[in-house]
Amino acid sequence: MRHLLLVLGDQLDRDASGFDDFDPKRDAVWMAEVAEESEHIWSSKQRIALFLSAMRHFRDRLTQEKIPLHYTVIDDPTNTQSIASELKRTIARLRPEKLVMTAPGDWRVLQAIKVVAAAQSVPLDIREDRHFFSTVREFAEHAKGRKQLRLEYWVRALRVRHNILMDGGAPLGGQWNFDQDNRESFEKEGPRDVPAPKRFTPDEITRDVIKLVNRRFGRHPGTVSASQDSFGWPVTREEALEVLDDFLTHRLAQFGRFQDAMWTDQPWLFHAHIASALNLKLLSAREVVHAAERAFRHQSTDTIPLSAVEGFIRQILGWREYVRGIYWTQMPGYVDRNALNAHEPLPAFFWTAETEMTCLRQALTQTLALGYAHHIQRLMVTGLYCLLFGVSPRQVHEWYLSVYVDAVEWVELPNTIGMSQAADGGLMASKPYAASGQYIRRMSNYCQNCRFDPSQSVGQDACPITTLYWDFLSRHEKQLEKNPRMVMQIRNLKRLTDEQRDAISLTAAQHRQAVNGKIKGLKQSLSSVIKAPKQSTRRSS
Ligand SMILES: Cc1cc2nc3c(=O)[nH]c(=O)nc-3n(C[C@H](O)[C@H](O)[C@H](O)COP(=O)(O)OP(=O)(O)OC[C@H]3O[C@@H](n4cnc5c(N)ncnc54)[C@H](O)[C@@H]3O)c2cc1C
Ligand code: SF4
Numbered sequence: 001m002r003h004l005l006l007v008l009g010d011q012l013d014r015d016a017s018g019f020d021d022f023d024p025k026r027d028a029v030w031m032a033e034v035a036e037e038s039e040h041i042w043s044s045k046q047r048i049a050l051f052l053s054a055m056r057h058f059r060d061r062l063t064q065e066k067i068p069l070h071y072t073v074i075d076d077p078t079n080t081q082s083i084a085s086e087l088k089r090t091i092a093r094l095r096p097e098k099l100v101m102t103a104p105g106d107w108r109v110l111q112a113i114k115v116v117a118a119a120q121s122v123p124l125d126i127r128e129d130r131h132f133f134s135t136v137r138e139f140a141e142h143a144k145g146r147k148q149l150r151l152e153y154w155v156r157a158l159r160v161r162h163n164i165l166m167d168g169g170a171p172l173g174g175q176w177n178f179d180q181d182n183r184e185s186f187e188k189e190g191p192r193d194v195p196a197p198k199r200f201t202p203d204e205i206t207r208d209v210i211k212l213v214n215r216r217f218g219r220h221p222g223t224v225s226a227s228q229d230s231f232g233w234p235v236t237r238e239e240a241l242e243v244l245d246d247f248l249t250h251r252l253a254q255f256g257r258f259q260d261a262m263w264t265d266q267p268w269l270f271h272a273h274i275a276s277a278l279n280l281k282l283l284s285a286r287e288v289v290h291a292a293e294r295a296f297r298h299q300s301t302d303t304i305p306l307s308a309v310e311g312f313i314r315q316i317l318g319w320r321e322y323v324r325g326i327y328w329t330q331m332p333g334y335v336d337r338n339a340l341n342a343h344e345p346l347p348a349f350f351w352t353a354e355t356e357m358t359c360l361r362q363a364l365t366q367t368l369a370l371g372y373a374h375h376i377q378r379l380m381v382t383g384l385y386c387l388l389f390g391v392s393p394r395q396v397h398e399w400y401l402s403v404y405v406d407a408v409e410w411v412e413l414p415n416t417i418g419m420s421q422a423a424d425g426g427l428m429a430s431k432p433y434a435a436s437g438q439y440i441r442r443m444s445n446y447c448q449n450c451r452f453d454p455s456q457s458v459g460q461d462a463c464p465i466t467t468l469y470w471d472f473l474s475r476h477e478k479q480l481e482k483n484p485r486m487v488m489q490i491r492n493l494k495r496l497t498d499e500q501r502d503a504i505s506l507t508a509a510q511h512r513q514a515v516n517g518k519i520k521g522l523k524q525s526l527s528s529v530i531k532a533p534k535q536s537t538r539r540s541s
Contacts (some may be wrong), residue, residue, distance in 0.1 A: 005029045048157065139329060182311045
């Protein structure tokens with residue numbers, strides 16, 4: 001055999017660089033389903049089902065094309081259940097002259113493959129991943145000499161280089177960023193005319209996988225069943241293209257405006273639901289961005305505002321490429337960053353959704369049932385709570401990596417460590433995304449259906465997020481007051497009396513005790529219910 005082409009579970013792209021010089025007469029593809037990928041973190045049933053089903057559909061596509069393929073299923077009794085050991089076994093059997101692959105997304109997987117190739121003395125040819133607009137080298141060049149990295153400069157450079165939403169040398173509409181237009185909440189009556197999401201009835205392959213997942217990974221988090229309401233994710237390129245088309249036709253127009261808004265029992269809203277398809281490489285970032293720009297430029301009526309299409313493209317051309325650059329330039333140490341010295345364990349209710357806090361119950365329930373929550377639910381509900389509670393960033397990272405269908409480490413880790421937990425010391429975000437319950441009240445109707453009051457920081461009705469917000473500012477006052485973007489928040493904190501601060505600390509400690517049975521030594525007792533100080537209802541970009 002000349003080349004053994006390694007295709008990982010998140011590389012399901014027939015046009016990937018690994019296939020460039022593939023010769024079916026002399027080469028073969030290698031794919032393996034291994035338990036290690038679902039167990040090194042406690043992967044949810046939704047996530048495992050998605051990966052296995054998409055891999056099996058890709059396997060069948062290659063087989064139809066008569067591409068020689070060595071594919072190991074997870075239930076094969078000879079399967080050694082790790083990428084490294086399966087690869088080693090295959091190399092010993094097939095003796096390829098060279099291993100070829102498109103650059104993998106995960107640092108851990110790359111190291112494992114390199115070690116096997118070196119130990120077996122087989123050359124390893126790793127090729128650029130053309131799925132992305134930028135290369136890691138380009139990002140490293142951009143990052144050189146900068147203490148802090150900021151999305152805005154990066155996304156502008158990419159727009160110019162790739163001529164996206166440009167009008168000659170200037171940004172289309174004369175403005176680079178429409179974030180200020182894109183932060184609306186819904187009216188009192190809630191979202192109107194939310195289109196039903198594009199979901200797919202599980203076919204035979206998916207149904208078999210779902211049975212397997214429930215049998216073999218029954219103790220893993222969340223639920224999955226063969227009904228479309230439970231599992232309707234795209235598992236082939238054709239289905240992924242349908243989801244994209246559905247978004248561009250029915251949701252893009254409202255995407256920007258309601259990008260940050262949340263509503264009870266409305267998991268899908270005006271989001272695209274394409275992250276899993278993008279991360280499995282069923283869709284390419286380039287085609288998604290070009291399709292969105294085309295939809296905007298070719299619309300016959302003026303229904304898609306520029307702010308919506310810019311907001312959407314910024315997520316993919318901007319955030320997605322940016323976090324990939326951060327991941328590859330900061331690994332392996334990035335996973336252990338803990339700038340705020342947070343060491344609390346992840347609250348158990350993150351695995352059950354059993355909590356009285358409506359915002360968290362809503363976000364967690366849909367996460368465990370569907371493997372999905374939109375960005376603001378991740379950043380400003382679950383992420384915010386962990387940040388304020390002081391959960392160890394590593395545990396927060398492992399939770400996010402396990403529960404979402406789109407979870408792959410290179411995207412998830414910077415979003416968690418950098419953006420959500422401010423654990424990288426400000427490398428990725430200019431300030432912690434810290435807000436009180438008042439932010440959630442402004443952006444959703446969750447608080448209307450909650451037993452807590454977001455305006456209260458102490459007392460029986462105190463909203464735990466509001467209490468923890470002030471407690472967070474107090475605990476990190478020295479560190480945060482050096483940050484010019486925290487001036488307002490720290491100024492409001494300084495207006496509190498010592499008694500008010502003590503009462504908040506005690507309420508926060510009582511909340512922690514109720515959640516994880518721990519109370520830190522706090523001597524003063526709660527004297528009276530205090531008037532809630534002015535709270536942050538905004539989040540920064
Ligand atoms: C703590 C935390 C963890 C996250 N973990 C992941 C993850 O594991 N995988 C993942 O793909 N996204 C992750 N995100 C980013 C974002 O929340 C999801 O991409 C998005 O919610 C997916 O839903 P959607 O496809 O409907 O996205 P939309 O809201 O419709 O956005 C469109 C697309 O833009 C991209 N995008 C949007 N925001 C981001 C972002 N911050 N970083 C990178 N890409 C972005 C995604 O590809 C997404 O599909 C995380 C965010 C946070 C705060
Ligand atoms: S009151 Fe507090 S806990 Fe309840 S939904 Fe609002 S923010 Fe969440």
